[in-house]
Amino acid sequence: MIKVVHYINQFYAGKGGEEMANIPPEKVKGFVGPGMAFNAAFKGEAEIVATVFCGDSYFNENKEAIDTVIAMIKEEQPDIVICGPAFNAGRYGVACGTVASEVKAQLGIPTLTGMYDENPGVDMFKSKTIIMKTKDSAAGMRKAVAAMAPVALRMAKGEELGSAAAEGYFPTGIRKGLFEEKRGSARAVDMLLKKLAGEEFETEYPMPQFDRVQPNPAVVDLAHAKVALVTSGGIVPKGNPDHIESSSASHYGKYDIEGVQVLTDKTYETAHGGYDPVYANADPNRVLPVDVMREFEKEGRIGELSHYYYATVGNGTAVASAKKFADTFSKELIADGVQAVILTST
Amino acid sequence: MIILTNNPDVAQTFQDRNVLWVDGSYRDVLIEARDMIHQGRRLLTHPLMGSLKPNETPYRSVAVSSEQGDLDMDSLLLIENAIETFDKFAQVTRPDRGVNTPERMLADFRLIDLSLIESALEDR
Amino acid sequence: MGIIKITDIQFAAESKVEGSVLYVNRDELKAHILEDETLASCELDIAKPGESVRITPVKDVIEPRVKVSGEGGVFPGWMAKVKTVGSGRTNVLKGAAVVTTGKIVGFQEGIIDMCGEGAKYSPFSQLNNLVLCVEPVEGTLQHAYEKAVRLAGLKAATYLGKLAKDIEAEEVRTYETPTITEGIKLYPDLPRVGYVLMLQSQGLLHDTYVYGVDAKQSLTTMLYPTETMDGAIISGNCVSACDKNTTYHHLNNPVIEDLYARHGKDLNFVGVIITNENVYLADKERSSDWSAKLCEYLGLDGAIISQEGFGNPDTDLIMNCKKIEAKGVKTVIITDEYAGQDGASQSLADADIAANACVTGGNANTVIHLPKMDKVIGHIEYVDKIAGGWSGSLQEDGSIVAELQVITGATNEMGFNTFSAR
Numbered sequence: 066m067i068k069v070v071h072y073i074n075q076f077y078a079g080k081g082g083e084e085m086a087n088i089p090p091e092k093v094k095g096f097v098g099p100g101m102a103f104n105a106a107f108k109g110e111a112e113i114v115a116t117v118f119c120g121d122s123y124f125n126e127n128k129e130a131i132d133t134v135i136a137m138i139k140e141e142q143p144d145i146v147i148c149g150p151a152f153n154a155g156r157y158g159v160a161c162g163t164v165a166s167e168v169k170a171q172l173g174i175p176t177l178t179g180m181y182d183e184n185p186g187v188d189m190f191k192s193k194t195i196i197m198k199t200k201d202s203a204a205g206m207r208k209a210v211a212a213m214a215p216v217a218l219r220m221a222k223g224e225e226l227g228s229a230a231a232e233g234y235f236p237t238g239i240r241k242g243l244f245e246e247k248r249g250s251a252r253a254v255d256m257l258l259k260k261l262a263g264e265e266f267e268t269e270y271p272m273p274q275f276d277r278v279q280p281n282p283a284v285v286d287l288a289h290a291k292v293a294l295v296t297s298g299g300i301v302p303k304g305n306p307d308h309i310e311s312s313s314a315s316h317y318g319k320y321d322i323e324g325v326q327v328l329t330d331k332t333y334e335t336a337h338g339g340y341d342p343v344y345a346n347a348d349p350n351r352v353l354p355v356d357v358m359r360e361f362e363k364e365g366r367i368g369e370l371s372h373y374y375y376a377t378v379g380n381g382t383a384v385a386s387a388k389k390f391a392d393t394f395s396k397e398l399i400a401d402g403v404q405a406v407i408l409t410s411t
Numbered sequence: 412m413i414i415l416t417n418n419p420d421v422a423q424t425f426q427d428r429n430v431l432w433v434d435g436s437y438r439d440v441l442i443e444a445r446d447m448i449h450q451g452r453r454l455l456t457h458p459l460m461g462s463l464k465p466n467e468t469p470y471r472s473v474a475v476s477s478e479q480g481d482l483d484m485d486s487l488l489l490i491e492n493a494i495e496t497f498d499k500f501a502q503v504t505r506p507d508r509g510v511n512t513p514e515r516m517l518a519d520f521r522l523i524d525l526s527l528i529e530s531a532l533e534d535r
Numbered sequence: 536m537g538i539i540k541i542t543d544i545q546f547a548a549e550s551k552v553e554g555s556v557l558y559v560n561r562d563e564l565k566a567h568i569l570e571d572e573t574l575a576s577c578e579l580d581i582a583k584p585g586e587s588v589r590i591t592p593v594k595d596v597i598e599p600r601v602k603v604s605g606e607g608g609v610f611p612g613w614m615a616k617v618k619t620v621g622s623g624r625t626n627v628l629k630g631a632a633v634v635t636t637g638k639i640v641g642f643q644e645g646i647i648d649m650c651g652e653g654a655k656y657s658p659f660s661q662l663n664n665l666v667l668c669v670e671p672v673e674g675t676l677q678h679a680y681e682k683a684v685r686l687a688g689l690k691a692a693t694y695l696g697k698l699a700k701d702i703e704a705e706e707v708r709t710y711e712t713p714t715i716t717e718g719i720k721l722y723p724d725l726p727r728v729g730y731v732l733m734l735q736s737q738g739l740l741h742d743t744y745v746y747g748v749d750a751k752q753s754l755t756t757m758l759y760p761t762e763t764m765d766g767a768i769i770s771g772n773c774v775s776a777c778d779k780n781t782t783y784h785h786l787n788n789p790v791i792e793d794l795y796a797r798h799g800k801d802l803n804f805v806g807v808i809i810t811n812e813n814v815y816l817a818d819k820e821r822s823s824d825w826s827a828k829l830c831e832y833l834g835l836d837g838a839i840i841s842q843e844g845f846g847n848p849d850t851d852l853i854m855n856c857k858k859i860e861a862k863g864v865k866t867v868i869i870t871d872e873y874a875g876q877d878g879a880s881q882s883l884a885d886a887d888i889a890a891n892a893c894v895t896g897g898n899a900n901t902v903i904h905l906p907k908m909d910k911v912i913g914h915i916e917y918v919d920k921i922a923g924g925w926s927g928s929l930q931e932d933g934s935i936v937a938e939l940q941v942i943t944g945a946t947n948e949m950g951f952n953t954f955s956a957r
Contacts, residue, residue, distance in 0.1 A: 192879050228957075237879075238879065239874075239877065239878045239879050240872060240874040240878035240879075240882065240898045240956040240957070241878060241956060241957060242897050242898055242901050242939075242954065242955070242956050243954075243955055243956065243957060244655075244953045244954055244955070245953045245954075245955045246953065247953065248789060248793075248950055248951060248952055248953050249789070249869055249894045249895075249896055249947070249949070249950025249951065249952060249953070249955065250789035250790040250792070250793040250839075250841075250869070250894075250949060250950030250951065251789075251793045251796075251950070252894050252950065252955075253790065253793075253839050253867045253869050253894045253950050254790075254793045254794060254796075254797055254802075254839065254867075256867045256892050256894065257728065257837045257838075257839055257865065257866075257867040257892070258726075258797070258801055258802065258837075260837065260865045260867065260892050261726045261728075261802075261836055261837045261865055266892060268891055268892050268893045269893055269894050269895045269955060269956070269957065270870070270872065270882060270883075270893040270895045270956070271893075272886045272887060272888055272890050272891065272893070273881060273886050274888070454816060455815065455816055455817070456814050456815055456816060457814050457816060457819070457846075457847040457850060459845075459846030459847050459884055460737055460738075460814040460846075460847050461737055461738075461741060461774065461814075461846075461847065462735075462737075462741060462772075462774035462775035462779070462844045462845050462846065462847075463774060464845065464846075464873075464940075489816075489850065489885075492884050492885060493846075493884065495881065496846065496873075496881075496884045499873070499875055499880045499881065500873075502875060502876075502880075516640075519640035519677070522640070522677060522739070523640065523738075523739055523740060523774075526678075526738045526739035526740075527737050527738040527739070527741065527814055528738075528814070529738070530737070530738035530739075530751065530814070531737075531738070531813065531814035531815040531818075532815070535815070
């Protein structure tokens with residue numbers, strides 16, 4: 066019988082939602098929550114011997130969490146570890162990706178997880194563990210289990226997986242050698258003829274894609290321009306009224322700074338969980354330079370500082386999410402007559 | 412033109428020209444070149460010249476412009492890619508390179524580095 | 536091209552080709568090579584496919600050829616006068632090769648195994664090889680020694696080639712070389728395709744010669760494809776065994792052969808543009824500008840670009856690709872990869888989205904295990920020192936654990952092999 070350990074978060078363990086996201090790792094015998102569906106899908110070939118779960122916030126904010134989880138898994142000596150699936154939950158995705166890749170690297174045990182395309186965990190971990198493609202929410206659980214269980218069985222038996230496209234996992238980006246039927250030059254001629262004929266062809270090495278943005282032309286008359294501040298450094302009014310997550314942010318905040326001359330540690334703080342917040346909390350202007358902008362405003366170097374600034378947390382936030390945020394608030398910036406934006410990060 | 416090198420033979424050969432001696436590794440030369448590019452200098456020679464891999468030869472020479480202007484993006488991309496490539500090769504350590512390399516082989520590595528930079532800078 | 540198939544090489548009292556056997560008078564050839572005063576000694580050996588033999592460190596591989604009719608001689612500028620070649624008939628000893636070895640520098644590289652795991656990766660494992668081990672006189676400098684080994688190989692290949700001058704080949708291959716205007720008239724409806732052949736040209740042990748001229752001193756220029764078949768281009772490149780283009784590769788350029796295979800049917804093969812891979816960045820700009828200009832000037836619809844070497848040439852490759860695509864000429868590039876032993880790292884030192892059609896010769900960092908061979912021709916102690924070998928590469932039992940980089944021709948960037956990566 067193949068021994069499986071399942072890693073899930075507090076929510077799927079039935080402990081609760083965001084309010085329980087701070088619970089430390091725990092282990093229970095047998096399956097919990099979605100583990101039942103996995104066990105059924107193994108059809109007697111494998112069994113979940115233990116389930117390890119941890120709060121998503123706890124996992125992402127405590128460096129020792131991963132060591133505890135690994136120690137718990139090691140005791141069970143499993144043949145394979147399944148994490149999640151995490152669907153589009155960012156912090157859960159990062160936790161699943163971390164557990165899967167560290168177990169694989171440290172214990173040498175095959176691992177498998179599942180995520181939605183836009184989960185930031187995909188880009189972070191696809192070269193380090195197999196990540197099956199899933200839908201964006203738990204509504205896709207049945208389908209995800211049906212796809213993951215047979216792949217997990219084969220991995221546990223030490224079988225080689227087929228291509229990413231055939232098996233339904235995200236391409237790992239890991240280059241594997243093979244002998245083709247035709248030599249390289251003949252393949253090059255075939256490829257060129259297809260390209261010339263406008264037919265589809267498949268390159269053997271996809272170039273790394275960089276999402277480059279062409280800079281806009283310079284602002285001609287800065288002294289009369291309305292300038293706005295936007296940050297991914299997580300500067301929010303004290304208390305984080307919009308509950309922007311410390312990592313894998315799902316939304317952004319829009320805040321009024323009309324009349325605010327300088328940000329202080331009494332009024333503002335950072336929500337960012339990816340850097341040491343001491344200096345940003347002591348003087349939030351270090352990340353969102355309201356103080357300097359007000360000086361520029363007085364000196365006439367800029368026309369005015371916009372009444373609103375926008376803030377999110379860039380810590381593991383998916384590019385797709387960030388694009389969506391900007392699509393929305395860019396329209397507001399334009400409507401407000403903003404001509405230039407200063408983007409600050411950390 | 413400024414020639415950055417950690418190869419004594421290059422420093423010797425080009426002693427009448429503007430040589431900046433880097434007392435360090437192949438990677439240190441690349442980092443020094445990157446810093447100079449940050450200060451607005453352009454790369455004149457390819458930082459990965461030669462087919463010797465960065466974890467084989469301990470020597471490196473790179474020429475940059477004396478003149479400083481705006482940041483040259485092409486130079487910056489080249490040097491950053493070169494540093495990334497260096498670090499990729501550094502993952503496979505070759506203990507017989509560098510410190511424990513026999514003198515005869517070091518001499519050959521110096522010679523190749525010198526020959527490549529000489530042929531690049533001839534008459535310039 | 537007259538093809539004379541060679542299935543065996545033997546030492547004999549008289550040098551000759553009889554049937555498919557190449558007989559070599561060892562002493563006569565040795566004396567011929569040792570006329571060069573730079574050389575102190577020359578050993579000749581034979582390595583055949585399937586034998587338990589390892590050849591290392593390999594410098595160059597050369598196919599014996601001879602001019603039967605037409606202008607000039609094989610290896611113009613070296614073994615013959617600088618006369619334009621590429622017309623008439625050339626006889627080839629197909630299946631035979633001259634392999635040169637010599638420890639020019641302490642980290643000289645290149646392995647050819649005649650059997651076992653390594654033989655799957657090198658095209659030269661399938662050939663009947665006459666191996667030259669030449670040593671210089673005391674005090675010879677590396678530049679001079681490199682040249683002496685290079686010339687010894689060309690001399691030996693020319694010597695063997697001449698044995699086939701009067702043989703009537705059973706198989707004759709014909710390659711058409713119309714001028715540009717003739718080509719347009721012949722195939723008005725076929726896409727016009729060119730070949731951009733990048734030549735290694737960085738300096739000592741990294742050079743390529745065209746009609747005797749060092750390619751780094753040449754502007755980008757044009758050749759008839761058939762000129763390469765008569766040895767217009769020879770290799771002086773000793774570094775990066777897996778992806779250097781040996782003289783054998785230049786003589787049997789696979790892109791040229793495969794473009795000819797479709798010439799007049801699916802495409803109109805217009806010609807070969809040769810361009811260099813210099814170290815000086817302004818040279819790279821100029822050379823790639825000229826490649827793009829010639830592609831445009833020739834009215835090409837498409838071009839295949841092949842590369843040689845690692846690192847620095849990636850930049851030339853991407854520059855050529857970008858600039859040629861910008862002229863509206865569709866490209867396919869051929870390269871190889873250094874993706875790390877686990878295959879997870881970035882493969883090339885340079886990249887651009889214009890390079891959307893890429894053929895790869897595989898990951899040169901792939902780890903392979905080469906079994907012990909009964910016989911070693913050359914110097915095995917260098918295995919630890921060559922690219923892709925590391926300390927401890929040479930195991931106590933005589934086997935070798937190393938990266939694919941060590942195998943001569945393994946990840947060739949002209950697309951000579953079937954090995955690839957996905």
